[in-house]
Amino acid sequence: MFRLPRPLKVGxxxxxxxxxxxxxxxxxxxGIQYLKSQGxxxxxxxxxxxxxxYLAGSDESRxxxxxxxxxxxxxxxxxCARGGYGxxxxxxxxxxxxxxxxxxKVFVGYSDITALQMALLNKLGWITYSGPMVASDMxxxxxxxxENWLWKVVMAHPYPIxxxxxxxxxxxxxREGVAEGKLIGGCFSLITPLLGTSYLxxxxxxxxxxxxxxxxxxxLDKLFQxxxxxxxxxxxxxxxxxxxxNCFPKNSSKCFTxxxxxxxxxxxxxxxxxxxxxxxxxxxxxxxxFGIRAKIETSPAKVTLLGN
Numbered sequence: 001m002f003r004l005p006r007p008l009k010v011g012x013x014x015x016x017x018x019x020x021x022x023x024x025x026x027x028x029x030x031g032i033q034y035l036k037s038q039g040x041x042x043x044x045x046x047x048x049x050x051x052x053x054y055l056a057g058s059d060e061s062r063x064x065x066x067x068x069x070x071x072x073x074x075x076x077x078x079x080c081a082r083g084g085y086g087x088x089x090x091x092x093x094x095x096x097x098x099x100x101x102x103x104x105k106v107f108v109g110y111s112d113i114t115a116l117q118m119a120l121l122n123k124l125g126w127i128t129y130s131g132p133m134v135a136s137d138m139x140x141x142x143x144x145x146x147e148n149w150l151w152k153v154v155m156a157h158p159y160p161i162x163x164x165x166x167x168x169x170x171x172x173x174x175r176e177g178v179a180e181g182k183l184i185g186g187c188f189s190l191i192t193p194l195l196g197t198s199y200l201x202x203x204x205x206x207x208x209x210x211x212x213x214x215x216x217x218x219x220l221d222k223l224f225q226x227x228x229x230x231x232x233x234x235x236x237x238x239x240x241x242x243x244x245x246n247c248f249p250k251n252s253s254k255c256f257t258x259x260x261x262x263x264x265x266x267x268x269x270x271x272x273x274x275x276x277x278x279x280x281x282x283x284x285x286x287x288x289x290f291g292i293r294a295k296i297e298t299s300p301a302k303v304t305l306l307g308n
Contacts, residue, residue, distance in 0.1 A: 006106075008040075016134050020056065020082070022081075024135060026139070043072075047062065070099055079134050082136045094116075108131045117290055119200075131286075131287030145166050152287075159292070166278055170276060172276040173299070178296070180306070181206045181238065183288060183305070185240075188220070192223045192226050203235045212245070212280070233269050238271050240273075241262065272296055274296050
């Protein structure tokens with residue numbers, strides 16, 4: 001059984017860690033000030049803006065910060081400074097046995113953090129949140145849509161709740177049907193390397209939500225084929241497609257679009273598909289609790305978080 005963390009409340013202490021890459025100091029400080037302006041206390045890891053190559057410190061130091069902040073009774077929730085790269089280097093070295101002795105905490109991040117979120121879900125049953133990060137989002141022009149959805153789900157258990165796209169972005173029913181299941185997914189290029197390992201929850205009867213950024217189209221195609229060979233699309237109950245930023249060239253004469261690709265790829269399956277979902281490496285994005293039960297409908301297109 002997956003477990004929801006206690007919601008955050010004003011006055012709580014939010015810990016900030018960088019388990020992958022280091023953040024830029026200016027945007028990090030702006031993000032910290034934003035959290036304080038919202039009424040939270042802030043506790044920071046020592047390696048947030050100090051990198052070792054493309055990493056926020058050594059593997060050992062990043063693991064130590066992660067475990068320390070989760071185990072610290074003064075820290076009520078954790079928001080990552082940024083993504084980048086580095087989780088795959090440490091995912092098998094984290095002390096899950098130690099973490100299993102504490103209740104889950106609100107944990108927020110996306111991009112490279114996807115791999116850690118999947119591991120925490122499968123190893124510990126912790127529901128975590130794919131949402132804005134301190135330097136990447138809060139330290140820049142933080143869009144009100146993203147801001148509102150973040151606090152709506154991490155400061156309450158507002159289920160059931162419909163995920164309504166921004167007014168100028170229409171949710172699309174790509175293939176008809178209705179499906180319910182545990183919401184699992186994130187950055188697709190971080191999901192596929194976990195297939196066949198103990199760090200990915202079962203996708204049987206799941207609602208899979210995917211997005212990505214800066215993947216060449218042929219590489220993205222390879223990721224889909226890897227997932228197909230692992231039987232992913234034979235198992236899931238439904239598919240939600242977010243943004244694939246800078247993945248499909250704008251010149252359609254040189255490459256297919258995401259819609260073209262899906263039409264060709266999912267033709268042999270029966271699950272419903274929702275596209276143009278406000279999720280991914282974009283300014284206006286939902287915060288999604290991975291592991292929560294969700295429902296998709298296509299007449300009209302609708303995504304609902306049902307609860308645990």
